[in-house]
Amino acid sequence: MKRNRSGELFERARDLLVGGVNSPVRAFKSVGGNPIIIERAKGSKIYDVDGNEYVDYVASWGAIIHGHADDDILSAIREASSKGTTFGFTNMYEIELAEEITRRVPSAEMVRLVNSGTEAAMTALRLLRGFTNRNKVIKFIGNYHGHFDPFLVKAGSGLATYSLPTSAGTTGGCVMDTIVVDYNDTEGVIKAAKENREDLAGIIVEPIAGNMGVVKPKGDFLNVLRETCDGLGCVLVFDEVITGFRVSYGGAQELYRVMPDLTLLGKVVGGGMPLAAIAGRKDIMRKLAPEGPVYQAGTLAGNPVAAAAGLAALRKLTRDKYDKLESYGARLEDGMSKIMKSYGIKGVINRVGSMMSVFFGAERVEKYSDIKVPARFAEYFWKMLDSGVLIPPSAFESMFFTLAHTEIDLKVTLEAFEKSLQALGNE
Ligand SMILES: Cc1ncc(COP(=O)(O)O)c(C=O)c1O
Numbered sequence: 001m002k003r004n005r006s007g008e009l010f011e012r013a014r015d016l017l018v019g020g021v022n023s024p025v026r027a028f029k030s031v032g033g034n035p036i037i038i039e040r041a042k043g044s045k046i047y048d049v050d051g052n053e054y055v056d057y058v059a060s061w062g063a064i065i066h067g068h069a070d071d072d073i074l075s076a077i078r079e080a081s082s083k084g085t086t087f088g089f090t091n092m093y094e095i096e097l098a099e100e101i102t103r104r105v106p107s108a109e110m111v112r113l114v115n116s117g118t119e120a121a122m123t124a125l126r127l128l129r130g131f132t133n134r135n136k137v138i139k140f141i142g143n144y145h146g147h148f149d150p151f152l153v154k155a156g157s158g159l160a161t162y163s164l165p166t167s168a169g170t171t172g173g174c175v176m177d178t179i180v181v182d183y184n185d186t187e188g189v190i191k192a193a194k195e196n197r198e199d200l201a202g203i204i205v206e207p208i209a210g211n212m213g214v215v216k217p218k219g220d221f222l223n224v225l226r227e228t229c230d231g232l233g234c235v236l237v238f239d240e241v242i243t244g245f246r247v248s249y250g251g252a253q254e255l256y257r258v259m260p261d262l263t264l265l266g267k268v269v270g271g272g273m274p275l276a277a278i279a280g281r282k283d284i285m286r287k288l289a290p291e292g293p294v295y296q297a298g299t300l301a302g303n304p305v306a307a308a309a310g311l312a313a314l315r316k317l318t319r320d321k322y323d324k325l326e327s328y329g330a331r332l333e334d335g336m337s338k339i340m341k342s343y344g345i346k347g348v349i350n351r352v353g354s355m356m357s358v359f360f361g362a363e364r365v366e367k368y369s370d371i372k373v374p375a376r377f378a379e380y381f382w383k384m385l386d387s388g389v390l391i392p393p394s395a396f397e398s399m400f401f402t403l404a405h406t407e408i409d410l411k412v413t414l415e416a417f418e419k420s421l422q423a424l425g426n427e
Contacts, residue, residue, distance in 0.1 A: 001386050005049045006037040013037075025061075031378040031393040036385075041068035043404035046390060054390035055409045059400040061392075062210070062242045062355065063267040065325075066313060067404020073271045073312045080308030086300055094302035097311045101269070101279055104250050104314065105240075107259040108279035112288055113302040117241035117266030118146025120276045121204070123288075123296045124262050125150060128202035128235040130294035131284050136196050138203040140183040142212035142368030145204060145239050145264070149174040183209055183367045184218040193228045202235035203228065207252035207260075210242035210398045212368050213357030214350040222258040229261070235284060241266035241276065242398070247353045249319050255352075271313030273306035321403055325354040328405055332356065335414040343421050356399045371395070380420050387416030 013020035019027045020035070028035040036048040044067055046056040056068070066073065080093060098111040114120050125148070129135060137150070145151040149170040179196060181188040183205075193200055203225050209215040229236040238260035243252040245268040253259055262280035269277055279285075289295045300306075333351050336358060340347050347360040359365045360380075361372040373395040374380070384391050389412065391399055 001050075001052050003034065003036060003048065003050050003052065007034045009037045009049060010034045025392075025394055025397065028393045030395070031381040033378075033382065035393070036390075043067040043069075044402055044406060044409050052388075054385065054388055055405070055412055057389065057391045057399040057401055057413075058397075059402050060272065061267070062246060062398070062400045063270065063272055064400075065246060065268050065354070065402055066316065067402045068272075070271075070313070070404075072316055073309050076271075076308045076312035077273070077305055080305045083304070085305055086303055088299065091302065091304040091307070093304045093307035093311055097269075097307045097314070100311060100314045101265065101277060105244070105263055105265070105279055106250050106254055107238075107261070107281070108263055109282045110285035111277050111279045112285065112296065113307065114276050114278065114296075114298055115274050115300055115303075115306075116146065117239075117264060117276045118148055119298070120241065120264040120266060120278045121145035121151060121239060122148040123278050124204065124237050124264055126296065127262065127278070127284060127287060127294050128237065130292070131287050132201040132234055134199045134201040134234065135177045136179055136199045137177060137201055138179045138181055138189065138192055138196075140205055140209070141180055142183055142215070142371075143204075143206045143209055143239070144211035145206075146241075150178050151204075153178050153180055182369070183212075183215060184221050185367065186219070186221055186224040189224060189228055193232060197232050200232055200234045202237055202261075204237040204239060206242065207238045207240065207256060207258070208243050208247060208352050208355070210355055212371060212396050213359060213365065214352060214355050214398045215365055215367070216350060216352060217256065218366050222256050226258050226260075235262060236260045237262045237264065239264045242355065243352075244269060245314060245317055246355060246400070248322055249317070252352075268313060268317075269310050270306055271309030271311070273303075273309040274300075275303065275306035275310050322353060324403060325401070328401060328410065329354055329356060331410060332401070332413065335410070336417055339414065339418045339421060343418075345421055354401050356401075358399075376424050380424055383420035383423050384416050387412075387419050389413050389416040 010020050021027045039047050039049045046054050101111050102108045152167045152170050153175045179192050181192050240251045240263050244265040248255045266276035286292055287294045333349050348362055350357050360374040377395045
């Protein structure tokens with residue numbers, strides 16, 4: 001496949017945008033080579049500026065669930081934007097979107113709309129501290145909650161440890177109240193909570209991890225988090241920025257029947273526009289300004305065009321749609337597993353509905369340290385791309401598919417997968 005124009009544009013971009021991108025993973029650092037520059041996308045397909053077509057399993061990192069450029073979402077955007085793109089005052093769409101969110105998400109009683117998942121996580125942390133008058137928060141290794149300083153922590157060793165900041169520019173002070181525990185380590189959580197019981201404000205978790213590939217909660221892990229928070233009077237936050245409206249009608253909390261106090265939503269909730277939300281118990285939410293003392297604000301928060309897009313996306317995301325996603329996912333998983341087996345390639349596939357990961361070289365992935373990045377992941381990625389299938393350019397990112405993915409896409413994907421594994425096996 002020729003990608004000359006992408007190459008030229010990336011050169012231009014590199015002079016102007018740091019790393020040629022506006023978000024690091026887009027730079028293809030872990031797979032090498034020039035990233036593709038996108039011209040357009042429709043349905044399950046994404047097209048680069050050289051005219052190459054790919055079946056898209058990135059789906060804007062999980063934001064797209066109906067397929068790209070969905071006609072209903074586009075007309076909602078057109079209609080809303082024709083009335084004005086921002087008012088700086090409350091509009092009808094944000095009220096209706098809040099109604100839709102509280103109708104669907106079992107634990108959501110009140111909502112604050114924001115512009116990104118990072119902002120939602122940032123607000124949640126301030127809110128859980130403001131509500132409990134305590135400082136410390138437990139987070140899990142390999143869980144990502146956006147680029148807010150206290151969550152940018154490196155995994156320490158041992159069951160629970162105070163962490164070092166992962167990013168330059170974050171201070172030790174910023175992360176000294178962040179306690180890091182292995183995902184799915186129930187004993188680790190109980191121990192960390194006990195040791196910090198006086199000052200533990202809350203626990204934040206991706207109920208299904210999606211930022212170390214897909215890792216499911218094991219056994220009673222989520223229940224233990226709920227019980228721990230109940231026991232200590234602290235706040236349980238489910239970061240459902242990925243899982244919200246993707247894994248089921250009401251998100252992971254509906255699927256696993258464990259209710260958080262606060263839920264972070266992003267990606268799908270904005271219908272492909274910049275919108276995210278924090279939702280939860282009224283008594284906690286009412287601590288936010290203007291009702292309470294925890295300050296949070298946003299010029300473009302509840303933007304009418306973004307809220308209209310989100311509303312259109314959620315309204316057509318009826319319960320039966322999840323059966324359709326499951327059916328595609330089950331066949332994709334089954335097909336890939338069979339191909340791996342037939343080539344004697346060790347690995348495991350983790351999948352919940354339309355989020356999925358292929359972990360090569362591992363028999364089981366339940367926590368971050370179980371992941372083995374294959375030396376030839378980059379070759380695998382490029383072979384998939386050259387066969388017309390775009391998977392995330394990093395072994396730690398999940399694959400996502402949409403309601404627009406078809407039987408033909410499935411066939412193309414399985415053929416590409418077989419070719420890519422074959423080629424790797426023969427080299
Ligand atoms: C679980 C989770 N939380 C929060 C975020 C941050 O969201 P945003 O990129 O919109 O700031 C992400 C982004 O990928 C995410 O996956």
